[in-house]
Amino acid sequence: xxxxxxxxxxxxxxxxxxxxxxxxxxxxxxxxxxxxxxxxxxxxxxxxxxxxxxxxxxxxxxxxxxxxxxxxxxxxxxxxxxxxxxxxxxxxxxxxxxxxxxxxxxxxxxxxxxxxxxxxxxxxxxxxxxxxxxxxxxxxxxxxxxxxxxxxxxxxxxxxxxxxxxxxxxxxxxxxxxxxxxxxxxxxxxxxxxxxxxxxxxxxxxxxxxxxxxxxxxxxxxxxxxxxxxxxxxxxxxxxxxxxxxxxxxxxxxxxxxxxxxxxxxxxxxxxxxxxxxxxxxxxxxxxxxxxxxxxxxxxxxxxxxxxxxxxxxxxxxxxxxxxxxxxxxxxxxxxxxxxxxxxxxxxxxxxxxxxxxxxxxxxxxxxxxxxxxxxxxxxxxxxxxxxxxxxxxxxxxxxxxxxxxxxxxxxxxxxxxxxxxxxxxxxxxxxxxxxxxxxxxxxxxxxxxxxxxxxxxxxxxxxxxxxxxxxx
Numbered sequence: 001x002x003x004x005x006x007x008x009x010x011x012x013x014x015x016x017x018x019x020x021x022x023x024x025x026x027x028x029x030x031x032x033x034x035x036x037x038x039x040x041x042x043x044x045x046x047x048x049x050x051x052x053x054x055x056x057x058x059x060x061x062x063x064x065x066x067x068x069x070x071x072x073x074x075x076x077x078x079x080x081x082x083x084x085x086x087x088x089x090x091x092x093x094x095x096x097x098x099x100x101x102x103x104x105x106x107x108x109x110x111x112x113x114x115x116x117x118x119x120x121x122x123x124x125x126x127x128x129x130x131x132x133x134x135x136x137x138x139x140x141x142x143x144x145x146x147x148x149x150x151x152x153x154x155x156x157x158x159x160x161x162x163x164x165x166x167x168x169x170x171x172x173x174x175x176x177x178x179x180x181x182x183x184x185x186x187x188x189x190x191x192x193x194x195x196x197x198x199x200x201x202x203x204x205x206x207x208x209x210x211x212x213x214x215x216x217x218x219x220x221x222x223x224x225x226x227x228x229x230x231x232x233x234x235x236x237x238x239x240x241x242x243x244x245x246x247x248x249x250x251x252x253x254x255x256x257x258x259x260x261x262x263x264x265x266x267x268x269x270x271x272x273x274x275x276x277x278x279x280x281x282x283x284x285x286x287x288x289x290x291x292x293x294x295x296x297x298x299x300x301x302x303x304x305x306x307x308x309x310x311x312x313x314x315x316x317x318x319x320x321x322x323x324x325x326x327x328x329x330x331x332x333x334x335x336x337x338x339x340x341x342x343x344x345x346x347x348x349x350x351x352x353x354x355x356x357x358x359x360x361x362x363x364x365x366x367x368x369x370x371x372x373x374x375x376x377x378x379x380x381x382x383x384x385x386x387x388x389x390x391x392x393x394x395x396x397x398x399x400x401x402x403x404x405x406x407x408x409x410x411x412x413x414x415x416x417x418x419x420x421x422x423x424x425x426x427x428x429x430x431x432x433x434x435x436x437x438x439x440x441x442x443x444x445x446x447x448x449x450x451x452x453x454x455x456x457x458x459x460x461x462x463x464x465x466x467x468x469x470x471x472x473x
Contacts, residue, residue, distance in 0.1 A: 008125060056130055099170075107157050110156065119168075119172060132185065164194065164309070189310060200416070201305075201333050204334075207430075211433055218433060222280060222351045222439075237249075237250045245289065267444075278350075301333050327413060334415060348432050368443055401414060
């Protein structure tokens with residue numbers, strides 16, 4: 001099968017993460033180019049080869065349209081459970097208009113414009129393979145829309161994922177059909193896809209890697225504040241090839257601890273226990289586990305984003321009816337990201353609790369009370385409440401599946417629903433990490449005789465951001 005000459009943004013080959021002891025060069029984002037692709041940079045254009053493939057595919061569709069003995073789903077038949085209802089393929093305009101209208105029923109907050117733009121670009125690349133029977137003019141209009149500054153509002157709720165991004169993509173492509181469809185498969189060929197789910201997953205992946213970096217910083221500061229020594233993050237993690245990710249995480253934490261000790265504001269607490277609490281001394285295992293899962297999640301996203309996703313495919317041998325939009329890999333990616341979010345939130349919530357208790361934090365004041373009524377008890381309560389929200393949204397994707405529409409779609413991966421859950425969980429995790437870095441930096445600095453920085457005083461909590469951490473320390 002030929003491939004499109006339109007190229008996807010370059011992504012890292014091999015391991016998704018560069019593991020070095022210099023923290024500034026680790027935790028790189030292999031899908032960074034795809035993340036940036038959701039903005040106006042790097043508009044996409046079709047080559048002559050791409051356009052010739054699309055034209056050839058459309059010509060094949062016209063030839064196959066009159067073959068009643070080899071019917072095409074959505075042209076000779078209706079959709080979904082109504083597939084048994086035969087249609088006159090010459091009525092394709094009415095059929096396509098009806099499909100677009102009944103799918104534009106999404107609800108909820110709009111997806112970010114970057115997600116919509118990236119999805120349209122992904123769909124253009126999928127179409128350029130020349131397997132979907134899209135009218136060449138519609139294909140060119142899709143490219144123009146993907147590069148446009150003005151994009152349609154796309155609500156995030158309505159699609160499940162088993163039958164493509166039907167509802168979300170119907171909203172996304174609606175500007176293409178203000179004058180009606182140009183070809184018999186223009187609408188179904190652009191909504192039966194995984195492009196929106198793939199784009200949403202890329203967005204989450206990028207944000208999660210950014211949060212993971214801040215999480216490493218908070219763990220390093222907490223370990224220093226409570227006097228957990230380097231031995232928890234050192235050579236004992238290196239035995240056995242299976243533990244490679246644990247050792248890498250330990251190296252990152254050790255490097256961060258050494259970097260922070262160069263600051264005049266930070267000193268290490270005295271060691272009070274032979275073994276620090278689990279949430280601290282086992283942090284390399286937790287973080288290493290998360291790194292492994294994120295690597296695999298990114299591999300699944302890459303695979304789904306670059307795959308042709310349509311049903312049917314218009315092949316030389318005739319229409320091929322399958323389900324390439326099924327996108328179980330994106331549902332799995334959402335599952336991995338939910339696991340990462342849960343593990344990070346669980347670990348940080350417990351570390352914040354440790355920092356609140358003078359019996360566990362190496363003798364610092366309870367609730368990190370810096371002066372009268374300037375303490376962090378409320379921030380700990382906040383982090384626990386946010387962790388509750390994450391747990392409440394942690395239904396495994398496998399438990400979201402159900403039969404629907406007369407068992408036409410009897411196995412539903414529910415990828416879009418899972419990715420919407422990830423979006424909500426990321427918002428909660430972002431606030432937990434903000435709370436953890438606020439408390440861990442405050443605890444580490446309270447080990448010195450210096451005054452508490454203004455940014456770490458309770459009155460400035462609403463304005464505090466993790467980006468302030470380096471300047472504070």
